[in-house]
């Protein structure tokens with residue numbers, strides 16, 4: 826009986842820690858000069874996805890965009906007076922990629938190469 830309770834508690838603790846993980850994927854750090862670096866999850870598969878995702882962020886105000894194929898986490902450095910995190914996530918969704926905030930555009934997704942048609946969130 827005691828063991829059952831302990832197992833239940835352990836399971837509960839695991840569930841809570843898993844939940845916390847998914848919520849803290851997205852982070853933003855800011856510096857005094859208005860620069861910010863954000864990380865968040867973008868759904869995708871391969872090197873071609875990396876190219877597509879990063880190309881959507883070759884816009885004024887973004888100094889760096891690096892999507893990790895393994896972890897599916899993107900790191901974006903940008904100037905907050907020129908572009909917002911919201912706009913960045915919209916740009917990614919516009920080219921067909923689901924991310925933490927926006928669902929990828931369906932039409933753009935359907936035009937992705939077959940290898941890039943990742944399992945949607």
Ligand SMILES: [Cu+2]
Pocket residue numbers: 869870871872873874875940941942
């Ligand atoms: Cu791909």
